[in-house]
Amino acid sequence: MSALRRLPWGLLGVLAALSVPLLGSRFYTFVATDVAIMALFAVSLNLLLGYTGLVSFGHAAYFGVGAYTTGLLMKMAGVGFTLAFPAAGLLAGLFALVFGFFCVRVTKIYFAMLTLAFAQIVWAICFKWNDVTGGDQGMPEIPYPDLAWMERLPLVGDLQTSDHFYLLTVVLVGVCFWLLRRIVGSPFGRILTTIRENPERAEFIGVHVGRWELIAFVLSGAFAGLAGGLFGIFNRGVFADFVYWTKSSEVLIMAILGGMGYFYGPAVGALVLLVLNQQITSYTEYWPLVLGSILIVLLFAFPGGIVGALDAGRRRLARLRRA
């Protein structure tokens, strides 16, 4: 048991993910890219949801800002990916700072309302500002970053551009996970959990709750922006529905489906939901209907999410074995 736990799961995960293109199916690579990016999006949300106890219903706003930033810079301004990618996080973080300033002033229920309202405002702007965002037509044909250098690498050199981009995505997402994990495991992260548990008490160990919430909000938004930056390129275009409320709901459901009490829970949720999506959309176009139903079943039957349920099962097993 303990030997199992000591394995470097993160590294193994990255290695496993990296080997996907070698399986040779473009479809698998496609799904895996999607999963990797959405996993980052969901884990970034969980910094708020699972660690700080703040329920954001508008996280897509920052995802979208990141996507548009990278898209605009790479397509219109011809800026390279090495600049455009961090810019996505930066600008998304900036938006999160402005909106967060207002959101953290209010309590739970207002917080949820406000985050949704702000996100819909961002959506309205993206949807209507034709000159910049392409409006309802969106912004197609975002170029891939220049990955020619990968062709010179052994083993993966022969793969297609989309595979190369996938490899890049896995590495970047891996780095982001590592960073987020550090944040969660830092003194700052510990303070966030005290806010989640009991904001009143947190105030009286000297924590300025609003300030910590805002920092968490900005960090969470910035990482969502990075995910968005990758997604725009992966999707070969940026569209207003990146910011739409359904996107926010999807990522929220991923986090809860996987289990918001666990760092990688939301990533698991992303994996399961996207694979499910692939399966279900081949039968029906009414994906949100299914999504909503999944959510209701979750709420009533598995409030701890998949990882929560597995964890509970594992513990029960351990207890049985001991008895």
Added chain:
Amino acid sequence: MSGAAPVLEVRDVHTAYGLSRVLFGVSIEVHAGECVCLLGRNGVGKTTTMRSIMGLTPPSAGRVLWKGSDITGWAPYRVARAGLGFVPEDRRIFADLTVWENLDVAVRAARGGAGGFSIERVFDLFPKLGELTGRQGGFLSGGEQQMLTIGRTLMGNPELLLLDEPSEGLAPIVVDHLRDQIARLKGDGLTILLAEQNVEFSLALADRVYVLEKGAIRFSGPAARLRADEALRHELLAL
């Protein structure tokens, strides 16, 4: 007590709030027309006992019987409709509603017991309230709020009145007045279960006493015995 069956019977009730257990097997009997007092300091479980009876905090084990039928786990409104009236310790006046509205909300059709309570009769009992009908509950003094909360519960024509620390936080003169009015209610035939830490107040009213300590009954007996025996009083209540 007499051979008649008690109207209220609490049998070995255990109650917890979440993980923290408060009552460890409390048993109480109240007979028709009696005034029974639960005495004890803060935090010994008086309020929890009352809440367990009313169904506000349903017991985790044990039974509550009202006139022989099991009411354990009933929703509070059903318990209230069965004839139990609860006057909470913290009064819980509807602060935005006027005095009249507070009373009106609680009106229910008369049934047996001391029956036939009307707003007029409450004003007769507590004349001060009659002068304040239009005032919002939140703008009353502590004593006025206490009268209102009792009056409000009486509007439901309960057969048994559960009074949780009515004297708490009140000026002595108000406490005296309150005691007289409760005595009057008792005289009218209302059965009363009183929780108090004010010994003098409760001994003036009670027929029988239960002393609670750390969630269990430490003493039960006639109030007269406590009144007469100062040493016992001291031992039980450590004043």
Added chain:
Amino acid sequence: MLEVRGVQKAFDGFQAVAGVSLSVARGEIAAIIGPNGAGKTTLFNLVTGHIRPDAGSVLLEGRNITGLPPHQVCRRGMGRSFQRTNIFPRLSVFQNVQAAFISHRGRGLDLLSRVDRLYRDETDALLASLGLLERAGEMSGFLSHGAQKQLELGIALASEPKLLLLDEPTAGMSAAETHETIRLISRLARERDLTLLFTEHDMDVVFSIAQRITVLHQGHVIAEGAPAEVRSDPEVRRVYLGERR
């Protein structure tokens, strides 16, 4: 150490605290008693910045802290335990106290170091002095009520306060727990050179450790002085102890 001058607070027209003044000298153990609803908890909330007074001022070590938010009051050296147990239930016992150290020592914005071992010795030492060290790894929400109260005390102490406010530290405890807690509190106060202000219902507790007692009734101070004086004060006996001779 602490000076409260003419503090007032009304809620929706109800005067909860009607001009209370009191002072606590350095190193003193002072108690506030009074029936429920006398305004004790409100007074505490006014002192700690959880609510703003309508009038009056609060001074900590001569500096005006009236109206400061709680996190700043805490940083000025005031610790507090709450009447209803107030911990971080889904964190371990260790993490509860450690978080308070992190915040107090200004490491709360540290995003880079690893938290696991931070302030381990300090936290362990504090937990040991509270008798909670063996339970350091348990989830604090599952502790017994008495142990949670002790943990809360630990959280307050980790902020290394000069003045500690305790709101009914033994509420809901069994007789044995009460006794133990009181011994613990007086020992810690001595060891750490703390000034203590507490509210309490249990008269044994009050008279056993308090050096000075303030009696609150309906938002007013009706008596103040050494335990013996207060105990024999006829007014106090009448309104609080509920006896009349």
Added chain:
Amino acid sequence: MPAPSFLFAQALSGLTAAMFLFLVASGLSLIFGVLRVLNFAHGSFYMVGAYLAWQIVHWFGRDPASFWWAAVGAAVGVALLGGVVERVLLRHLYGKEELYQLLFTYALVLILSDAAKVLWGTGQLSVSRPPGIAGAFRFLDTTIPYYNLFILLLGPAIALGFWLMLGRTRTGRFIRAAALDREMLGALGVNVSRLYTGVFVLGSFLAGLGGALVTPVKAIVPGMDVEIIVEAFIVVVIGGLGSFWGTFLGAVIYGQVLSFGILVFPRFSIFSVFALMAVVLIIRPWGLLGRPLKT
């Protein structure tokens, strides 16, 4: 400086929009005030009301009075839907974490928006103005449809009726008392659980009515659910969640700011509302007429 008649027309159109918004936001605010549940699906109820109204008009298309039947029928239909949702599902979540309640109503949004697509497709639907008041009149150089006048009168009438109900009737007193202290009201013998269902039904009725009445002036499209819920959120944030007159005030302000904001930011009138909301939040985070939530 624009012509006065233009300003008047803008003000009127803002006020008309405000009345619809009030219908929806007041239900949202009422449900929150009593049940302490923020109903994300409230906008979906509004949307369902609109589709139901269209459906009923469609069925009885020949009858000139059908619109009125449709409006009432749609509102009642939505009220029933609300009742079923509350009884069967929502009530089981009352004791649980706030997050679960929020997510539950969120799930409803997803389900209802797709259900509407299944039943009524994704195209625009519209309902013509009821024949009795289909015309318009001119006032101060402005053309005012009779229907808009009807809405302008109906809004305040409903507000007044609502207010009287809360203040003068026994049910209203129960509702206010339940908002203040649910447990105490139960201990006084009031069946609070039934009251909750009633309040949810009433709130849903208002949302459905709003949706039905808006059909002659606005196309019925998928997405109208989220559009209105976001607007309603902004209204209650401005006015104060749980405050009745705050909601009315918030709706009126929203309508005016949006309507005149167009003059300042032609394409992004939402900006002006946004700015207003930001200002309100800084000065009074709990809304103009709201009260801070007790902690």
